[in-house]
């Protein structure tokens with residue numbers, strides 16, 4: 001294990017002393033799907049801990065169980081073995097303390113304006129009255145730079161703008177942890193980069209805790225401060241690395257490229273060894 005693969009324990013907290021226990025603990029989690037005639041094991045014995053204000057990335061090739069892990073943290077899937085704790089309490093069901101932003105652009109009801117879309121989940125959760133929910137919505141719409149479009153309908157917005165609305169809507173819930181499942185994967189390269197930049201700027205301001213799924217090594221390095229590398233079929237923890245030193249400005253540097261190459265090797269060399277062992 002080299003310096004880069006040493007598990008990190010200390011994230012960059014916004015203020016004050018670090019908390020004594022993680023916000024999210026995933027402990028020995030095995031996740032399965034029951035399909036006709038067989039069981040599909042998506043992850044095996046996966047453990048990691050996410051601390052307050054972490055930008056924690058789940059990185060791995062297609063099919064390694066990243067989305068399934070996110071679903072389980074969201075409370076949509078119960079682990080076959082192991083457990084998931086949020087603030088020390090077991091996760092059993094979905095809850096407003098965990099909000100997911102998906103890749104799809106059609107996650108916003110098209111008959112609601114941007115303002116209504118952002119306010120709706122807060123209002124529906126019963127935590128704020130209509131006026132307060134709209135005020136909260138406007139606050140987060142401003143944070144994602146869409147104030148001018150607050151009265152627009154989703155079908156009049158670009159893909160990037162729709163994702164900004166989805167992020168504002170999620171942040172308006174002020175969840176304990178924001179779950180993002182490849183949120184920028186369907187965007188063109190330039191918009192994707194811009195969205196990564198904006199997400200980081202938003203994090204600087206709000207300091208939310210993020211669990212972010214991607215299969216892009218570069219995106220993982222740029223967006224995350226810690227990265228869990230998962231091997232495929234079923235997904236197992238390969239390594240956990242510290243990535244807080246990289247940002248969008250480091251993109252083309254030789255050091256960044258070297259880090260990306262090392263992650264690639266960790267992900268794929270180990271997968272090859274595993275496949276050989278199974279032969």
Ligand SMILES: Nc1ncnc2c1ncn2[C@@H]1O[C@H](COP(=O)(O)OP(=O)(O)OP(=O)(O)O)[C@@H](O)[C@H]1O
Nearest residue numbers: 033035040042061062063064065066067068069215
């Ligand atoms: N609803 C489901 N029913 C049965 N099997 C499923 C279901 N969803 C996912 N799987 C299987 O579980 C495994 C993990 O899938 P998952 O979507 O979590 O991977 P992923 O790493 O997010 O992949 P991708 O990057 O392609 O989205 C795969 O083998 C997949 O075929």
